[in-house]
Amino acid sequence: MAFRGLTKKGADYLATRLANELAVEFLKVEIGDGAIISGQNPKNQTSLISYKKDVRILKKEQKNNAINLTIQITNDDITQGFYLKEIGIYVNDSTSNGCLYWYCNEDNAQYIPAKTDSVIAFEIDIRMEVTNSDATIINWSGKNTWINKEYLEENYTQNGGYKGTALEIDDRVVSALGKEDGKFPLTEAVKGNVYYFPGNKKFYICKEAQNRRVSVPDGNFEELSIWENRKRLENLYITKEEKTKLTLSQINNVNLNSITESGFYTSSGWSNNIVGLPAELNHNEGRAFYLVVFSLENGAYCQQVLYSFKGLIFCRAISGANSAFGQWKKINLI
Structure with missing residues (x-):
């Protein structure tokens, strides 16, 4: 038999709080898989029949003496599946474990x-009676809760000054990443596709390629976080820096016609x-320069480019086998 409502102890607690004009103090929420047996009155429950785990309160909305609590159900710590039949909401009273205030048992x-x-992660809204005073949640900070797009827009994007929607934020993330081809769990995966894992965001x-069900990322998937990509870029930068270091050969007392080996030279x-x-x-005022030489077939085909410290650039070439360098040609940059 299904039941939703205040327990007997919960009703007594509410009466005491009303008489003293005090707020209801919510302590915790539990879920379980226990079933009510014939002849058992669920109003007399003081705890769950078969406790499974505590769940988090995502938010509360109160108007006068009615309150709506939104609880969040996740399986991030569930090692064995079960059927969610029981929900118990506890309030802070004189006992150490609190009083079972509201109880639900579903068929x-x-x-x-x-x-x-x-x-999985989903929310359940629970509406119940409280006092007219603003109800509180003991030791509640919202830490470790997951938020959906509606909640994000309502509490962060709009109230935080950003006028867009959570979908636009999601689109921007995907745009920055390049693409998103699906979310875990997967029934199959295509090589090169990008997938989002809600478990760690x-x-x-x-x-x-995976032709099987994949619940969580394994060795066949590579993380694409900004941190990981940053490390890769730093390694790439270091490698690139090493590869682009130039060795300049100092030259003096030399005829440039004899330099036909590829390399970088300087007359400083x-x-x-x-x-x-x-x-x-x-x-004497023009003999400081850089010289870059490109050569093929042991100098049979060769090009020299000369960069003068005076800001002038010249080039010339050996354009045929057993030929000499042609005349220097000045390169005009404008």
Whole structure:
């Protein structure tokens, strides 16, 4: 038989609080899978028949002497599935474990799977009578609760000054990530697709196709959190930095016509003895430069690009086998 309402002790507690004009103090919420047997009066319950776990209160809404508590059911700590039949709401009284104030026992129970089978989180609204004073929840901070989009919009996006919706926030996250192809648990997974795991609120890319049910990310999925990507980018930057370090060969007392080996060269002095310079640089104030050489087939085809410290750029080439360098050509940047 189904039952929803105040217990006998809950009614006595409410009467005492009304008489003393005190608020109802909610202590905790429990759920279980116990069934009421024939001849048993559920109003006399002082505890659950078969306790399974405590659940969290997500929010409360009170108007006069009626209150709506929203509780959140998750299976993040469930190792063995069960049918949710019982809900018990306790208030703070003189006893250490509190008083069972409101009790529910349903005939049509919902199955709560083990966390390894699938991840679930849903809310149940419970309406009951309290005093006209604003009810309180003992030691409640909302910590570790999951919030849905409606709650996010109502309590954070709109009240926090942001005028958009939770869907727009979700779209921005997916846009920043690149895509989202589904959520765990999965019936199959495609290599290269990105999937969201609500259990830890992270995205994963599938490394190998999976033709099976996947409840939680395993070794076939790679995390795509910003932290992990940042570490990869830092490693990439270090590798790139190592690969782009240049070794500059110092040259002096040399004829540039003889430099046909690929490399990077520098003449760092104004009065270096360099032969083969462009005419515009062939003086004591023009002989400081960088030289980049690209060469094929042992210098049979070669190009030199000269960057003068005076801000001038020249290039020339050997464009055929057994040929000499052509004339220097000035490159105009404007």
